[in-house]
Amino acid sequence: MASRCIVLLTTLLLLLGSFLLLEISSASSSPCSFPAIFNFGDSNSDTGGLSAAFGAAPPPHGETFFGAPAGRYCDGRLIVDFIGIFKDVLPPQDYFSRALYTFDIGQNDLTAGYVNNMTTEEVKTAIPDILSKFVIVIKSVYGQGGRFFWIHNTGPFGCLPYVIERFPIRAPEVDRIGCGTPFNDVAQLFNAKLKQTVYKLRKDLPDAVFTYVDVYTVKYSLMKRARKLGFDDPLLACCGHGGRYNYNIHWGCGSKIKVNGTEVVIGKACENPLKRVCWDGVHYTEAANKWVYDRIVEGAFSDPPVPLRMACQRQA
Numbered sequence: 001m002a003s004r005c006i007v008l009l010t011t012l013l014l015l016l017g018s019f020l021l022l023e024i025s026s027a028s029s030s031p032c033s034f035p036a037i038f039n040f041g042d043s044n045s046d047t048g049g050l051s052a053a054f055g056a057a058p059p060p061h062g063e064t065f066f067g068a069p070a071g072r073y074c075d076g077r078l079i080v081d082f083i084g085i086f087k088d089v090l091p092p093q094d095y096f097s098r099a100l101y102t103f104d105i106g107q108n109d110l111t112a113g114y115v116n117n118m119t120t121e122e123v124k125t126a127i128p129d130i131l132s133k134f135v136i137v138i139k140s141v142y143g144q145g146g147r148f149f150w151i152h153n154t155g156p157f158g159c160l161p162y163v164i165e166r167f168p169i170r171a172p173e174v175d176r177i178g179c180g181t182p183f184n185d186v187a188q189l190f191n192a193k194l195k196q197t198v199y200k201l202r203k204d205l206p207d208a209v210f211t212y213v214d215v216y217t218v219k220y221s222l223m224k225r226a227r228k229l230g231f232d233d234p235l236l237a238c239c240g241h242g243g244r245y246n247y248n249i250h251w252g253c254g255s256k257i258k259v260n261g262t263e264v265v266i267g268k269a270c271e272n273p274l275k276r277v278c279w280d281g282v283h284y285t286e287a288a289n290k291w292v293y294d295r296i297v298e299g300a301f302s303d304p305p306v307p308l309r310m311a312c313q314r315q316a
Contacts, residue, residue, distance in 0.1 A: 059254055060239060060269040061280075077286045097145040100311060104215075105134060106154025106190050114167050120182045127190050131197050142205055148312050149210045151198060153191040155219040158183030161237050161245035161281035177223050178235050184220075191216055195303070211311045214301040218292050219284075222277060229291070231277050238276035238285060239269040246270075247281030 109130045113123035138149065157163050158180035173181045191214075198212045226234035239253035240246040251257075255267035270276060279285045284292070299307040306313060 059265075061254060077289060097147060099146065100148045100150055101141055101146045102150045102152070103134075103138075104152040106130070106187070106194070107157050110154065110186055110190060111157060111163060114163070114183075120186060123186055124189055127193050130190070131193055134194075135197060135201065138201060139205070142208055147208050149201075149208060150213065150308070150311055151194070151210065152213045152215040153194055154187050155216055156184045156223065157187055158185075159220070159223045159235065161235060161240075161243075161247035161278060162249070164235070165243060165245055165247050165281070166249060179223065187216060198303075209312055209314050211306060212303045213296050214303070215292065215296065218295045218301055222288060222291055226277050230275070231287075232275045234277040236276065237278045237281040238273045239267060239280045241266045241268070245278075245281060253280035 109126075110123055113126055118126070141149075156179060159177065163183055164174075164178070164180045167180070167183075169180050169182060175181050175184075195212055198210050201208070202210050222229070222231075223234045226232070235245055237246040237253075240248060241251040241255060242248045251267055253267045253269070254265065256263045256265050258264070273279065273285050274287045276285050277288045279288075295301065297308050299305045299310075
C-alpha cells in the first residue's frame with residue numbers, strides 16, 4: 001500500500017511540474033541568466049497543476065497578492081514565485097538544456113504514510129523507496145537534456161496543523177514551539193538521506209550541477225523566532241475554521257455550508273495574513289514564503305554555498 005502510494009505521488013510530482021520564466025540580474029561575474037525554470041514538487045511549490053487536475057483552489061486563496069485564486073494554495077506567492085516570474089506559454093526547445101530544474105519534495109510522501117496508518121518507524125523504512133523514485137525522475141530529466149538542479153529538502157512538517165492536529169502524539173513528543181518531534185525527526189532523516197542521494201547523483205551525472213538547499217533549517221528558524229520577527233503564533237492557521245489551530249480536516253480554507261438554503265463561507269481568512277506563518281494548516285503564507293526565499297537565495301543554506309544566480313556554475 002505504501003509503495004503504491006509513493007509511486008502515485010511520484011507520478012503526480014511529474015504531472016504537476018510547472019513552468020516559470022526566470023529573469024536574474026546581478027552585478028557579480030557570469031550570472032547564470034536561466035532562460036526558464038521547471039518546477040517539480042508538491043503543493044508547497046505548485047503554481048496551478050493541482051488546481052488544473054482536481055479543481056481550482058477557492059477564495060480566499062490568492063487574496064493577498066493576486067486578489068483572487070491563482071492556482072496556489074496560499075494567500076499569495078510561493079517561494080518558487082519569488083525565484084521566477086510566471087509565464088503561461090511553453091518554452092522554446094533549446095530552453096530545456098539551459099533551464100533550472102527545481103525540486104521540492106518529501107512532505108506529501110512522508111505524511112502519506114501516516115495517513116495510511118503507518119507507524120513512524122514504518123514511514124522511515126519507506127524513505128529509500130521514495131528517494132529511488134526521485135533518482136529515476138532526476139535521471140529522466142537529465143536524459144531529456146536537463147543539467148541544472150536546485151533541490152529543496154523537506155520542511156518541518158511536524159509544525160503544521162494538519163499533521164499535529166490529525167495525528168496525536170504524547171506531551172513529551174512536543175517541542176517548545178509546539179511541533180511534533182517524531183514527525184520532524186522523520187523529516188530530518190529524509191533530508192539526510194536526500195543529501196546523500198544528491199552527492200551520489202553528482203558522481204553519477206558529472207555533467208550536471210546540483211544545488212542542495214536546506215529549507216528545513218530556515219523554516220524551523222522561522223517557526224522558532226516567529227514572534228520576534230513580527231509574526232503571530234506560527235502554528236495558528238490564518239485561513240480555516242475551528243479547532244485549536246484554526247484547522248479542520250472537514251472544513252478547510254474557503255469551505256462553505258448552507259444555512260437556510262444560502263451558502264455561507266466558514267473557512268475565512270484572518271484579518272492580516274502578513275502576520276501569520278501558516279496559511280491554511282498545510283501551506284505557508286506569502287509573507288512566510290518571502291522570508292524563506294530571502295534567506296536561501298544567496299546560498300547561505302545551500303550545498304555548495306552558491307547563490308541562485310550562480311547555480312549553473314560547477315564547483316571544483
